[in-house]
Amino acid sequence: MSIIIAIDLGGTQLRVAAFSPQSSTPLRVIRTSTPTLRDEIFLEISKAIDTLKTEGELLGICAACPGPTDPARGIILSAPNIPGLENYPLGTLLQERYGVPASVQNDANMAAVGEWRYGAGRGHKDLLYLTISTGIGGGVICNNQLIIGAHGLAAEFGHITVLPDGPLCSCGQRGHLEAISSGTAIARYVTEQIAAGRPSSLAEETNITARDVAMAARQGDALAKEAYDRAARFLAQGMADFLHLFNPSIVILGGGVSQSRELFFEPMQQLLQKLVMSSAYLKELQIVPAELGDDAGLLGAFVHVSLQQTVLGDLANSHL
């Protein structure tokens, strides 16, 4: 039997899975904590692959990684939550060790591929996937092709300017969508407004999270509600931009924040109606929650290997 190795390199958890090319149910998954040292990550991954490759002949490997990657060069450019992974040639190292194609891909891109093939996006040729949690990331599929750009850096949905000179973003720029509509940004807005003297039921809290803000908003806290309204408003504005640029038939929203239906998802959808330049952009458009949860990236990495290239069209029409 042939096997495909898919890796999900998370900030806290590392998963290495073996798949048969014919099934999205993994044959076996090895889970460990993500090591904190650069070289230990490769050791941990290769130890897992050494174990898994007894299951069959290795066809290829793909690792879904947090942060930007350069797939063409097999390099992790950086990983925000894993120190020391700057310019780390994980793809090259895996390819050298196992003698099969091995690629490194952004995890949100792989989640888009996973949702397209096995999740909420099945049957769609033009798909946007956004994940909204501590940050905002995403992936785009146009005409059944994953869009990664010249150096693998496309689809950074969190990093468009929605408010010139607005709040500081994790990337160092100002007024990006991530700096206003991510969970981190929602919590920070409430914290800053409380520090500026605004009343809130969260005034005595330390380390306020987006979840705390959601709970307070549901209990009627005006500041908490305002924080979500603001996040939803700018997400709607950014979403209109994305529709005008990509004209998808489906937008899939993943991540914890977008699960707050009445606080975030629904107000965003209502505002979006008013912000598109033509109702044609909303024609037959679905905006839906992601279906695959934490498995999206791992499944996407599996799909990516099974497609070999980023041209996804053939598989879309096949019956695996």
Added chain:
Amino acid sequence: MSIIIAIDLGGTQLRVAAFSPQSSTPLRVIRTSTPTLRDEIFLEISKAIDTLKTEGELLGICAACPGPTDPARGIILSAPNIPGLENYPLGTLLQERYGVPASVQNDANMAAVGEWRYGAGRGHKDLLYLTISTGIGGGVICNNQLIIGAHGLAAEFGHITVLPDGPLCSCGQRGHLEAISSGTAIARYVTEQIAAGRPSSLAEETNITARDVAMAARQGDALAKEAYDRAARFLAQGMADFLHLFNPSIVILGGGVSQSRELFFEPMQQLLQKLVMSSAYLKELQIVPAELGDDAGLLGAFVHVSLQQTVLGDLANSHL
């Protein structure tokens, strides 16, 4: 001999050209004024095709049209400068009359294809084309594939929000890039500031154009300079968004406004350096003027037929 018919339906001029599939030099071009009546446009085009098809066996037809089209349904959705063309099934009518594949495509998308195949974008797989004149339009090619979206409405670069609650856009929304950085918007800004009492060498002019503003700016007029600075600043902001979303290896700027090098193009490029989230987006990135001028759309329509589908990859590697 086989021939391909390419049509450029402009607001004032209509061009219908016959090409041999092997050459980008047209065999013959018929030019007329664009008729003002809906049915006369089809009559004028078919009269020209009837003349041209004596040159050889017709393989296919593509019309580059101003405004949005639905290529899958063969329909011009609207044409801002040609009244009466709402939901006009030009593609279907041509296909029925001539019995060959006939498509209608947005002219900026076709210009992108033209520049990619024969102009400034030769050899690039990931390309953005922006045209900045009275409005702002564009086209995107990712991995040698034209991105049109689910209904042909993608790549509306002029219609992203760069300034929430900003100036009114031609589309009815506020703060879009087109409403600040197009030629129309530059002229309007100066006109409005003069009406509000600002001094300017253009104060006595009526019907100020972007060209007037450029001349005044070069002669030291502070308001005129400010209008171009503002347009360049927001274009840079929008351009950073586009780079983060598409990660192209080349951006091609067409249209009259972007030809103002020292007033517009250069300030925009300088600002862009500061606005990208990572210098990786500028690595090997070229930002260059368009090469094909008014012929880009016509050539793109020719290329589009010769590729039959929007998958451009094969031709990119061929040696036509």
